[in-house]
Amino acid sequence: LRRPAFRSPPPHPSGERPPRIPAERMPAHVAVIMDGNGRWAQRHGLPRHEGHRAGAAAVRDVVHGALEIGLRHLTLYAxxxxxxxxxxxxxxxxxxxxxxxxxxxxxxDLDVRMRWHGRADNLPQDLVDLLDMRERSTRDRAGLTVTTCVNYGGRDEIARTAAALARRARSGRLDPDLIGEQDFAEHLPRPDMPDVDLLWRTGNEQRTSNFLPWQAAYAELHFTPDHWPDVDRRDLWRAITEYTRRQRRHGAAGPAPHEPATAPREGA
Known part of the structure; x- marks a missing residue:
């Protein structure tokens, strides 16, 4: 079947274009804690819920920027x-x-696949139905995957995974003495979610707040002071550019002092 033709995202009003990041330096998965909506509203003399409405506009622009720079996975803590x-x-x-x-x-009209991650418990059923419908309707899109975390908690996810492993072991299909990291990963509620390369939090707070603890075990952390409604795609581009300057060791030794790691030049 022929894939539908998707349009390009609208450019940023400033006309600024994304930096050119070598493919081998691009993060595959950026996760974002969109913090500061309520404080933004209070600073502007508005009810806190108006900050969340302003934050929705920031989400749209960041998604456009993710498409422009070629990001494959973007996960948002909603x-x-x-x-x-x-x-x-x-x-x-x-x-x-x-x-x-x-x-x-x-x-x-964009090549965006929508998914959601979290517990359906306690959520209004019509919202769950909408989230499921949108996931089904975009499942064949192959561009950017945007996962929205709704009623999500990292420890809750780990507890649910442990329960799934326990049920499998009790049924005799898994030896509890042989359970390893791969078994755990395969029993996560979203086992196909890739590990997080870059975890970005706005709002001038420096903690991960129970967000994707398993997937972000080796993530680079990036904290910025602006409240989420003041963010746009250029902040995402800066976060990704900063990521390219980090050394991704995963426990291995880094280069010798006389052999500094090189980072791509700005715009290279």
Missing amino acids: FSTENWKRDPEETSAILDLLRQETRAYPFE
Whole structure:
């Protein structure tokens, strides 16, 4: 079957183009903690839920920038299991916004595959149905995969995986003494999600907040001060450029002091 023709994302209003990153230096998977929506709203004298609405515009622009630079996987922390502790009015506003964005789907003409990751428990059934529908309708797209984490918690994911392994061992299909990392990875709720190369958090906080602890075990961490609604695709490009300057050792020894690692020149 012929793949549908997708349009290119609209350019940034500034006319700025993404840096050219060598393929071997590009991260495959960037995960983002979109922090600071509520504080942005308070700083502007607005209700906290208006910050989340402004943050949705930032999501669209960052997705456009991810497509432009050639990123393959982008995962966004939209609503955590801990967010239920917030004021009910704010949580309702966040879920309403997720519902609206999923229904409207501003990336219909772009080569974007949408997925979601989290627990269906406690979520409104109509939102779960919308998320599932959007995942099905875009499953054949081969460009950028955007995974939205909704009602997600990292420890909860690990506990669910341990339970799946226990059920398999109890049934006699798995020897508990032989369980290894690969077995664990294969029983994750999203076993095909690649490891995170770069974990980026906005909002001037420097913690990972229970976000993808298994997948981000070796991720490079990048923290920036701006609140999420003030972010656009150029911030993603800067984060990726910074990533290319890091040495990815995974426990191995680095170069000798007289053999410095080289990083690509800006724009090279």
